[in-house]
Amino acid sequence: MSSLVAPLQKFATNSLEQHWEPFTANRAFKADPRLIVKSEGVHLWDHKGGKIIDGSSALFNVAAGHGRREIADAVHAQMLENDYTPHFQIGHPGSYAFAARLAKILPEPINHVFFVNSGSESIDTAMKIAFAYHRARGDDRRLRLISRERAYHGVNMGGVSLAGLVKNREQFPVTLPNVVMMRHTWLDENRFQRGQPETGAELANDLQRFCDFYGGDTIAAVFIEPVAGSTGCLPPPKGYLERVREICDKYGILLVFDEVITGFGRLGTPFAADYFGVVPDIMTMAKALTNGAIPMGAVAVKDDVYTTITEAAPEGAIEFFHGYTYSAHPAACAAGLVTLDIYEREGLLTRAAELTDYFLDGIWSLKSNDVVFDLRGIGLMAAVEVAPKPGAPGARGGELTKKLFWSGLHVKFTGDAGIVAPPLTIEKSEIDRIVEIFDKTLKTL
Numbered sequence: 001m002s003s004l005v006a007p008l009q010k011f012a013t014n015s016l017e018q019h020w021e022p023f024t025a026n027r028a029f030k031a032d033p034r035l036i037v038k039s040e041g042v043h044l045w046d047h048k049g050g051k052i053i054d055g056s057s058a059l060f061n062v063a064a065g066h067g068r069r070e071i072a073d074a075v076h077a078q079m080l081e082n083d084y085t086p087h088f089q090i091g092h093p094g095s096y097a098f099a100a101r102l103a104k105i106l107p108e109p110i111n112h113v114f115f116v117n118s119g120s121e122s123i124d125t126a127m128k129i130a131f132a133y134h135r136a137r138g139d140d141r142r143l144r145l146i147s148r149e150r151a152y153h154g155v156n157m158g159g160v161s162l163a164g165l166v167k168n169r170e171q172f173p174v175t176l177p178n179v180v181m182m183r184h185t186w187l188d189e190n191r192f193q194r195g196q197p198e199t200g201a202e203l204a205n206d207l208q209r210f211c212d213f214y215g216g217d218t219i220a221a222v223f224i225e226p227v228a229g230s231t232g233c234l235p236p237p238k239g240y241l242e243r244v245r246e247i248c249d250k251y252g253i254l255l256v257f258d259e260v261i262t263g264f265g266r267l268g269t270p271f272a273a274d275y276f277g278v279v280p281d282i283m284t285m286a287k288a289l290t291n292g293a294i295p296m297g298a299v300a301v302k303d304d305v306y307t308t309i310t311e312a313a314p315e316g317a318i319e320f321f322h323g324y325t326y327s328a329h330p331a332a333c334a335a336g337l338v339t340l341d342i343y344e345r346e347g348l349l350t351r352a353a354e355l356t357d358y359f360l361d362g363i364w365s366l367k368s369n370d371v372v373f374d375l376r377g378i379g380l381m382a383a384v385e386v387a388p389k390p391g392a393p394g395a396r397g398g399e400l401t402k403k404l405f406w407s408g409l410h411v412k413f414t415g416d417a418g419i420v421a422p423p424l425t426i427e428k429s430e431i432d433r434i435v436e437i438f439d440k441t442l443k444t445l
């Protein structure tokens with residue numbers, strides 16, 4: 001029996017054909033699959049029995065490490081007690097408990113939470129909240145949205161309309177027409193700079209130019225990843241987010257922080273908003289919200305955004321015509337509540353701050369490899385970007401993904417940038433291991 005057939009037999013199949021894998025080179029993958037059959041702590045085990053260190057917290061979501069028994073137990077107990085309640089004009093207590101716990105760690109005055117099932121849904125929901133908010137204020141001129149080059153805001157049609165990663169939009173020509181893109185903040189002069197770049201804050205003035213050109217009163221919201229994640233960890237230049245906030249305030253534009261990756265301790269503070277000292281009006285989150293165990297996302301809004309929308313509708317009327325069958329699923333709320341217990345008990349919302357220097361020292365040691373084109377990093381998140389192969393951008397990243405995996409390290413690549421963001425439970429010796437495998441593998445290129 002081949003090593004691949006054994007794990008698949010558990011599911012009474014030996015075919016990889018029927019599952020169409022997302023964001024995957026399906027034909028190549030099925031010829032040389034990489035299946036995970038077990039995960040625990042900061043480790044994964046592949047179908048050939050190899051032990052792999054999880055350098056990207058799976059997909060930046062398993063912040064407390066894999067296989068947390070408490071989460072599984074809470075979900076199990078919840079499923080036996082009350083497996084499902086919809087939230088359209090009825091509800092269950094778990095969602096209220098979870099929203100109240102979240103409000104305690106969210107920056108003031110962000111105190112209201114709308115639950116969804118993914119980061120992509122959180123973005124589409126935030127777009128709708130922004131439009132509904134302005135209409136509730138009697139302002140229906142604000143039809144324009146602002147995003148940025150290199151942005152990743154999920155894959156639903158709203159998120160694709162905001163997408164700044166060209167590959168994520170080119171197959172889908174019909175997107176919202178009224179989205180304008182600010183420039184990204186990567187500058188050649190900031191290559192290999194740790195933390196926030198010293199230069200580049202002036203790129204925030206793109207927003208001022210749009211306000212001058214289109215009229216600030218035509219813009220509903222600006223969507224920003226405080227640290228652009230999927231494109232390969234781009235920390236904002238010093239002063240950049242402050243300037244965006246200032247312009248938003250001047251023109252009454254809502255500022256949305258997409259904290260799907262940066263939320264829940266990735267930078268050593270509960271949210272990136274805390275780290276940078278800039279509070280948005282709306283915040284999207286997902287991933288580490290439930291430690292990745294159960295799909296869930298959320299949109300948290302300032303009191304004013306919530307009350308403006310809810311108070312604009314007549315008494316007894318539905319205020320916001322939006323929601324999903326699985327919004328605030330009881331199992332997800334149970335998982336989320338226990339996840340917050342773990343984060344708080346183990347100090348994980350701030351632990352990254354203690355490890356940042358050690359982690360980035362390790363990552364920066366990779367600079368000695370000539371193939372490394374740039375290193376960027378902040379908190380427990382870094383990008384190792386390799387020089388592209390001539391005429392084939394992304395090919396080297398694809399090759400590295402596989403080589404690293406079979407050498408015992410999982411790192412998610414976007415193009416030629418590997419994004420290292422291990423679980424927040426990682427120990428220094430495990431950081432050493434990540435760096436060692438990365439270094440050895442780079443030397444084989």
Ligand SMILES: Cc1ncc(COP(=O)(O)O)c(C=O)c1O
Pocket residue numbers: 118119120121123152153154155225229230258259260261286287
């Ligand atoms: C910043 C950001 N927003 C949105 C999303 C989409 O989340 P999901 O894949 O859960 O839909 C992601 C996913 O990586 C993300 O990084």
